[in-house]
Amino acid sequence: MLDEAAGASVYFKCEHLQRGGAFKFRGACNAMWALPDDEAKRGVVTHSSGNHGAALALAAGTRGIPAHIVVPDGAVEAKIENIKRAGGIVHRCAPIRRIAKRPCVRVQRETGATLVHPYADAHVIAGQGTIVLELVQQAPELDVVITPIGGGGLMSGCAIALKVLKPNVRPIGAEPAGADDAFQSLRQGERVTSVVPQTICDGLRATIGASNFVVLRDHGVTVITVTDAETRIAIRQLWAELKQTVEPSSATVFATLLQRRGQFEGLRVGLVLTGGNVDLDAIDLNLSA
Amino acid sequence: MLDEAAGASVYFKCEHLQRGGAFKFRGACNAMWALPDDEAKRGVVTHSSGNHGAALALAAGTRGIPAHIVVPDGAVEAKIENIKRAGGIVHRCAPIRRIAKRPCVRVQRETGATLVHPYADAHVIAGQGTIVLELVQQAPELDVVITPIGGGGLMSGCAIALKVLKPNVRPIGAEPAGADDAFQSLRQGERVTSVVPQTICDGLRATIGASNFVVLRDHGVTVITVTDAETRIAIRQLWAELKQTVEPSSATVFATLLQRRGQFEGLRVGLVLTGGNVDLDAIDLNLSA
Numbered sequence: 001m002l003d004e005a006a007g008a009s010v011y012f013k014c015e016h017l018q019r020g021g022a023f024k025f026r027g028a029c030n031a032m033w034a035l036p037d038d039e040a041k042r043g044v045v046t047h048s049s050g051n052h053g054a055a056l057a058l059a060a061g062t063r064g065i066p067a068h069i070v071v072p073d074g075a076v077e078a079k080i081e082n083i084k085r086a087g088g089i090v091h092r093c094a095p096i097r098r099i100a101k102r103p104c105v106r107v108q109r110e111t112g113a114t115l116v117h118p119y120a121d122a123h124v125i126a127g128q129g130t131i132v133l134e135l136v137q138q139a140p141e142l143d144v145v146i147t148p149i150g151g152g153g154l155m156s157g158c159a160i161a162l163k164v165l166k167p168n169v170r171p172i173g174a175e176p177a178g179a180d181d182a183f184q185s186l187r188q189g190e191r192v193t194s195v196v197p198q199t200i201c202d203g204l205r206a207t208i209g210a211s212n213f214v215v216l217r218d219h220g221v222t223v224i225t226v227t228d229a230e231t232r233i234a235i236r237q238l239w240a241e242l243k244q245t246v247e248p249s250s251a252t253v254f255a256t257l258l259q260r261r262g263q264f265e266g267l268r269v270g271l272v273l274t275g276g277n278v279d280l281d282a283i284d285l286n287l288s289a
Numbered sequence: 290m291l292d293e294a295a296g297a298s299v300y301f302k303c304e305h306l307q308r309g310g311a312f313k314f315r316g317a318c319n320a321m322w323a324l325p326d327d328e329a330k331r332g333v334v335t336h337s338s339g340n341h342g343a344a345l346a347l348a349a350g351t352r353g354i355p356a357h358i359v360v361p362d363g364a365v366e367a368k369i370e371n372i373k374r375a376g377g378i379v380h381r382c383a384p385i386r387r388i389a390k391r392p393c394v395r396v397q398r399e400t401g402a403t404l405v406h407p408y409a410d411a412h413v414i415a416g417q418g419t420i421v422l423e424l425v426q427q428a429p430e431l432d433v434v435i436t437p438i439g440g441g442g443l444m445s446g447c448a449i450a451l452k453v454l455k456p457n458v459r460p461i462g463a464e465p466a467g468a469d470d471a472f473q474s475l476r477q478g479e480r481v482t483s484v485v486p487q488t489i490c491d492g493l494r495a496t497i498g499a500s501n502f503v504v505l506r507d508h509g510v511t512v513i514t515v516t517d518a519e520t521r522i523a524i525r526q527l528w529a530e531l532k533q534t535v536e537p538s539s540a541t542v543f544a545t546l547l548q549r550r551g552q553f554e555g556l557r558v559g560l561v562l563t564g565g566n567v568d569l570d571a572i573d574l575n576l577s578a
Contacts (some may be wrong), residue, residue: 001374016532078529085290178578201578228578236569240367243305243565245532248576276532280525284573287489287537288469289517 006257008264011139016276024055030127033061042112052118057088119153120209129157143267149173150204152212159219173223174252183223194259203249226255295546297553300428305565313344319416321348327534331401339368341370341407346377369471408442418446432556437464439493445557448508472512492538515544
């Protein structure tokens with residue numbers, strides 16, 4: 001039914017079923033396990049509105065070391081809850097992107113913890129790339145792989161992995177129209193950091209990282225933007241037909257297909273569903289007895 | 290996390306991922322494939338508020354024969370849509386249980402179609418029992434199996450299969466408190482048909498079948514009732530933690546565990562998630578940008 005709606009053959013990589021409910025566990029583990037023992041024992045720190053924070057806390061648990069997570073006020077409660085459940089030490093900060101670094105720096109100074117950036121980190125990028133490693137084994141005949149784009153860590157890892165493993169598969173990023181800094185950056189040929197994100201896709205509000213922009217540019221990544229209205233339609237279709245409770249960011253990839261039906265006609269498209277951490281209070285069940 | 294919430298080890302049988310989005314395809318196929326060719330060619334007919342109708346239409350498609358589905362007004366739109374997509378011929382009728390039989394009888398008379406009752410049918414019951422056949426292979430060490438109870442077809446099949454395959458596994462039915470005719474029937478030792486169902490679990494409003502009551506009684510089935518409020522909490526937990534979009538009826542089984550924490554302490558419990566056909570309009574996503 002989804003193939004019919006999309007006019008293409010779709011293959012989903014279900015990272016909402018990953019530990020922590022999002023793909024972020026991959027990159028967090030790779031970064032965590034690469035740390036030498038003497039650094040690791042002082043712990044790790046990051047700033048995250050949710051999924052990376054929970055993933056880092058889970059990964060830190062695998063080495064028995066502390067994880068400090070700086071969370072901006074206004075983050076999705078379900079994701080903050082995940083961080084706490086995973087044993088993360090939560091530090092709240094003002095919801096202003098550019099000052100999120102300050103509490104991070106303070107924690108680093110006080111504890112000697114190592115910063116694990118959510119996306120502009122080579123180990124994190126490599127970890128996220130394992131998605132493509134698995135996807136091309138599970139669905140060897142793909143023409144296109146579409147992932148959401150926030151800070152660009154996931155797409156950086158996937159684009160690098162595709163270039164090596166399947167150079168003919170086109171990497172496409174799905175980005176909310178209300179947070180289209182990657183789209184603008186690639187169009188202008190330089191990193192645009194001035195976009196003030198306004199989107200229901202809470203996982204995609206980050207600004208494209210400097211290193212991530214270079215990877216995207218040099219690996220021929222195309223970005224397609226989708227409106228929140230289009231994403232809402234995609235969420236409902238994925239919930240209703242796949243019966244999978246994915247979060248809004250995940251649905252952007254399917255929204256891309258619906259919006260550009262002709263463009264993917266008859267192609268085999270791999271779609272990365274990035275996470276399933278939806279706020280419970282964001283769901284109203286209007287069920288009647 | 291769900292094990293912790295339930296105080297037990299839980300194993301889910303995910304029938305919302307079955308063809309048609311519900312377990313009903315099992316019984317419908319078994320009934321359909323048991324028909325001799327000369328009967329089959331005249332088609333099949335049933336009355337169903339949803340999942341059985343879609344399942345019968347899908348099953349009829351496997352033999353290329355017509356399926357007439359009598360649907361009461363007020364049924365969940367997503368389920369009626371499923372029936373049509375599966376190629377079923379929909380006949381609307383008034384939403385009064387006891388007159389649903391009339392259009393069925395009329396279709397039978399006019400077309401010679403065979404009635405495939407949603408639950409009081411030996412082939413349908415046997416088909417639903419294949420759930421237990423698979424479940425005990427997938428999770429061999431269960432102490433209890435809990436299924437929702439509506440008309441009793443699913444539980445009849447499961448209880449019969451358990452008695453043969455795993456006589457020490459206890460069969461427990463989860464029934465909405467607002468449609469507790471099976472609970473009352475077993476308590477009184479005779480079939481109670483006077484309950485006027487009032488529950489959000491649209492798949493569990495049917496009255497226990499006469500043959501189903503006998504099977505439940507003779508196979509030591511216990512019924513536990515859950516309120517709609519308890520079911521709502523269970524829906525949210527299943528959506529949030531399993532990331533699976535199950536329908537309200539499915540959630541009754543997990544609601545049972547939450548409500549009776551002490552009773553299942555440390556046990557291995559198989560839970561049948563019966564379907565995932567939720568009305569799209571019943572979901573409000575209060576997402577903020």
